[in-house]
Amino acid sequence: MINPQTLKGFRDFLPQEARKRQFVINTLKSVFELYGFEPLETPALEYEEILAGKYGDEGDQLMYRFIDRGGRKIAMRYDQTVPLARVVAQYQNASTGSAQSLPMPFKRYQIQSVWRAENTQKGRYREFLQCDADIVGVDSKLADAETIATAAKGLETLGFNNFTIYINDRRVFSELTANNLITEEEMRVAVVAIDKLKKIGELGVIDELNSKGLSVGRAREILRLIKEREKTDVIRDIDSYLDSLPELKKKCKFDPTLARGLNYYTGVIFEIEVEGYSAGSVCGGGRYDNLIGMFTNLQIPAVGFAFGFDRLIEAMDELNLFPSEIALSTTQVLVSVFAEELKNKSLEIVTKLRDENIPSEMYLGEIKEKNPLEKQLKYADQKQIPYVVILGPDEAEKNILTLKDLNTREQTQMTLDEIVKKFKV
Amino acid sequence: MINPQTLKGFRDFLPQEARKRQFVINTLKSVFELYGFEPLETPALEYEEILAGKYGDEGDQLMYRFIDRGGRKIAMRYDQTVPLARVVAQYQNASTGSAQSLPMPFKRYQIQSVWRAENTQKGRYREFLQCDADIVGVDSKLADAETIATAAKGLETLGFNNFTIYINDRRVFSELTANNLITEEEMRVAVVAIDKLKKIGELGVIDELNSKGLSVGRAREILRLIKEREKTDVIRDIDSYLDSLPELKKKCKFDPTLARGLNYYTGVIFEIEVEGYSAGSVCGGGRYDNLIGMFTNLQIPAVGFAFGFDRLIEAMDELNLFPSEIALSTTQVLVSVFAEELKNKSLEIVTKLRDENIPSEMYLGEIKEKNPLEKQLKYADQKQIPYVVILGPDEAEKNILTLKDLNTREQTQMTLDEIVKKFKV
Numbered sequence: 001m002i003n004p005q006t007l008k009g010f011r012d013f014l015p016q017e018a019r020k021r022q023f024v025i026n027t028l029k030s031v032f033e034l035y036g037f038e039p040l041e042t043p044a045l046e047y048e049e050i051l052a053g054k055y056g057d058e059g060d061q062l063m064y065r066f067i068d069r070g071g072r073k074i075a076m077r078y079d080q081t082v083p084l085a086r087v088v089a090q091y092q093n094a095s096t097g098s099a100q101s102l103p104m105p106f107k108r109y110q111i112q113s114v115w116r117a118e119n120t121q122k123g124r125y126r127e128f129l130q131c132d133a134d135i136v137g138v139d140s141k142l143a144d145a146e147t148i149a150t151a152a153k154g155l156e157t158l159g160f161n162n163f164t165i166y167i168n169d170r171r172v173f174s175e176l177t178a179n180n181l182i183t184e185e186e187m188r189v190a191v192v193a194i195d196k197l198k199k200i201g202e203l204g205v206i207d208e209l210n211s212k213g214l215s216v217g218r219a220r221e222i223l224r225l226i227k228e229r230e231k232t233d234v235i236r237d238i239d240s241y242l243d244s245l246p247e248l249k250k251k252c253k254f255d256p257t258l259a260r261g262l263n264y265y266t267g268v269i270f271e272i273e274v275e276g277y278s279a280g281s282v283c284g285g286g287r288y289d290n291l292i293g294m295f296t297n298l299q300i301p302a303v304g305f306a307f308g309f310d311r312l313i314e315a316m317d318e319l320n321l322f323p324s325e326i327a328l329s330t331t332q333v334l335v336s337v338f339a340e341e342l343k344n345k346s347l348e349i350v351t352k353l354r355d356e357n358i359p360s361e362m363y364l365g366e367i368k369e370k371n372p373l374e375k376q377l378k379y380a381d382q383k384q385i386p387y388v389v390i391l392g393p394d395e396a397e398k399n400i401l402t403l404k405d406l407n408t409r410e411q412t413q414m415t416l417d418e419i420v421k422k423f424k425v
Numbered sequence: 426m427i428n429p430q431t432l433k434g435f436r437d438f439l440p441q442e443a444r445k446r447q448f449v450i451n452t453l454k455s456v457f458e459l460y461g462f463e464p465l466e467t468p469a470l471e472y473e474e475i476l477a478g479k480y481g482d483e484g485d486q487l488m489y490r491f492i493d494r495g496g497r498k499i500a501m502r503y504d505q506t507v508p509l510a511r512v513v514a515q516y517q518n519a520s521t522g523s524a525q526s527l528p529m530p531f532k533r534y535q536i537q538s539v540w541r542a543e544n545t546q547k548g549r550y551r552e553f554l555q556c557d558a559d560i561v562g563v564d565s566k567l568a569d570a571e572t573i574a575t576a577a578k579g580l581e582t583l584g585f586n587n588f589t590i591y592i593n594d595r596r597v598f599s600e601l602t603a604n605n606l607i608t609e610e611e612m613r614v615a616v617v618a619i620d621k622l623k624k625i626g627e628l629g630v631i632d633e634l635n636s637k638g639l640s641v642g643r644a645r646e647i648l649r650l651i652k653e654r655e656k657t658d659v660i661r662d663i664d665s666y667l668d669s670l671p672e673l674k675k676k677c678k679f680d681p682t683l684a685r686g687l688n689y690y691t692g693v694i695f696e697i698e699v700e701g702y703s704a705g706s707v708c709g710g711g712r713y714d715n716l717i718g719m720f721t722n723l724q725i726p727a728v729g730f731a732f733g734f735d736r737l738i739e740a741m742d743e744l745n746l747f748p749s750e751i752a753l754s755t756t757q758v759l760v761s762v763f764a765e766e767l768k769n770k771s772l773e774i775v776t777k778l779r780d781e782n783i784p785s786e787m788y789l790g791e792i793k794e795k796n797p798l799e800k801q802l803k804y805a806d807q808k809q810i811p812y813v814v815i816l817g818p819d820e821a822e823k824n825i826l827t828l829k830d831l832n833t834r835e836q837t838q839m840t841l842d843e844i845v846k847k848f849k850v
Contacts, residue, residue, distance in 0.1 A: 001720070001722070002474050002475060002720055004475070004511045004512075004514035004515040004720040004721075005472070005511075005515065006467075006468055006471070006515075007468065007470055007471065007472060007497065007499070010468035010469075010470060010471075011468065012465070012466065012467050012468070012512055012515070012516075013464075013465065013466040013467075014465065014512075014516065014527065015463035015464055015465060015533065018463070018464035018465060018466050019463070019464060021466070022464060033755040033756070033784050034755075034779050034782065034783075034784045034785075035779065035784075035786060036756045036759075036784065036785065036786025036787075038440035038443070038444070038754075038808075039438075039440055039443035039444060039447060040437070040438065040439065040440060040443060041437065041438040041443050041446070042431075042437050042438075043431055043432065043435035043436065043437070043552050044435075044469065044538060044540070044552060045432055045435060045489075045540070045551075045552065046431070046432065046435075047430065047432060049427050050427060050429070064470075064491075064493065066489075066491030066492075067491075068489065068542060069542055070542075072432065074432070086429045086430075087429075087437055087439075089429035090429040090430065090431075090437070091437075091439065101807075102439065103804060103807040103808045104790070104804075105789050105790055107786070107789075108440065113469060115469070115470070117493060117494055117495075126470075127468050127469060127470065135789060137790075138789045138790050138791070140789050140790075140791075142768060142772070142787070142789055143789045145772070146787070146789065149776075153779070240769070241768070241769065241772060243769065244769045244770075244772040244773045244776065245772070245776055295426070295427055295429040296429075297426070329463075330458040330459075331458070331461045334461075343567060343666070344665070344666065344668065344669045345669075347567070347570070347666060347669040347670070348669045351574075351669065351670055354459050354460065354578070357459065358459075359458050359459045359460075359461065360459075360461065361460065361461025361532070362461075362567070362571070364530050364532075364560060364563045364565050364567055364568045364571065365529070365530055365562070365563050365565075366563070366565075379528060379529075379530075382526075382528040383463075383528045
């Protein structure tokens, strides 16, 4: 007998969990579309050469790769940014107006799984959903501001009220090296260490820099130099756009120590932290003007962000932001079956409810002669179905139905039309 | 330079195509939920032993398989039925009421990609979406009827009006062998040949049987024996349930020559053909009572069906069932930007529209001094955005906006509140 199990780091989503995921996906999609982003889907498998070498040594290590039966070197989707770069290169020059051309600026969102052979640990999986929105083809501070506004609206629509958007500009670091205040080499280790400031504190950062060969005094000096930096022109421009969005502006905070690990960012960077959820930021992004052009000889500017999907779900669970299980469960009514000979009548009732667009189902299991409803009510409870329609011999004789509210356990006699009226929105 | 290309048999879905897919997925989901099916997601990767040997020699041949860095033998999802069987085995015995237990009967739908290294040809891909709904745990003709009703409702909701549901019972074949009218060996080849009856005609079937070693006379006899079979008891039972669904019953047709290739079916089988679309059936399913128990020692009955997602899209395209591109495109309004100094004002307008839940975007590209709107109107046309809000110096002075209808090219002066009222649903 084969043991029924999933691979380490891979998950099944049973209905209760799948519904929550659907709720978050649908909410974010609607926000992305409200802001003019369009959907894009790319394949799970790509030629290995498309993905290899794009994510550093770690990425090459963690990428799922194999050779197919045709001898092709294949890799599984590792993120959604490199495939976006491929798409932009592949279709950008298609003649305008054809089905296969991209409008520029190209605002796309993409919500697909990616695969990484990570060491599994709490909250880290080998298959997980990425949830990206990017604006490709414009080097505009307005696009930067739009990106931040979209991310914030996504969180608000999911029900998050208190969050902070930490904003920085990569030029904070590059100006310090350009001015010879910090060497390139020092900055490389400083960016990695300072990225952990919120987690390990200033002393932790200084320790780490020290362990990388800098003296404690120099480490302190570097930290001070970064912390003292003032807003760059880019940040000031974004600020002036945010004057038109005062509610959003209140949530934004310039933070010269925000580093973000990925070294492909070239301009504004941001991360969003939710109050009351301590596992880390739920959203991050920034401008990366040198990445999308990797498959062309062109420089193609881009700015975008990604939600940490699993973290969003965890934060919403912790802060109780999901609608109740009953609200997430779509089925409103279970039409029970009292006896074999009443099946057709029950089928007519459930058909009427469905024709009126009321999500409902009919009990399909075996009908016990003794206590026929017991198991059916239990089934409704287990599936979080809030109401049961009962059509027993009494009801059939009187041409009426009984509606049982499983929450209050109250029963009311009603006609089918009255039941339809009650549930119809 | 790396050539930006996708693997043979794999597809990108750019926004125009992705929107159509979303439309079909959302419609089918809503129907599945209307009928009480719940969502399930399973991983893209499974232990090879879970999938290997479950799909015959062809399946083992076409399955994407590899060894991961941990030395595990891995296979990519090949269909959604074997993973369903694993899920039922894995969670069925979990204590009732825990987050990880399945209600029985378990009605689940699943819409995920599968991968098969097929020979690519028109309409056949190596990555494609499967769209399944199944009822597990009950051996009930009512469940058979519900399955057929769900499939039909899915098609109707997508806009298909004229389709035929061909229904048969696998017992039509097994009774013929049980009665020694056709040998087991003859039936094996007969089922394969008769499956192609609609495509190759009776003469084609007889030819094929002849080529498999049967005499032409015997082949004719076998075809006649099958064609003459009458409805089984199961079909009669389903028929009697369909009496309660007269509109559906009109579309159903008993067809003793319907075979369906897969040999795992044990009872009712059905296929749906759409009038005016000749590439084949768009939906098929049936009862398979010996498959779901493969990972347990139990017999677990099941009935279900799958839509051919790519065929659905093709049929909808051919029959013109998709809403217009403009209706599928969600963005209603492009707020144009006439000049740098008007950017903040435009940002306020687009924010107001979004706050009122009107999907809209602001032009983010460079603003040309000469003819600033030309490129922006072209962008709106390309993205199928039906309206453009114009705020030029004239409008700014008069504190009014111009709304341009890109379909009629008409322009109307309106206040922002009037524009909101026009688009708000």
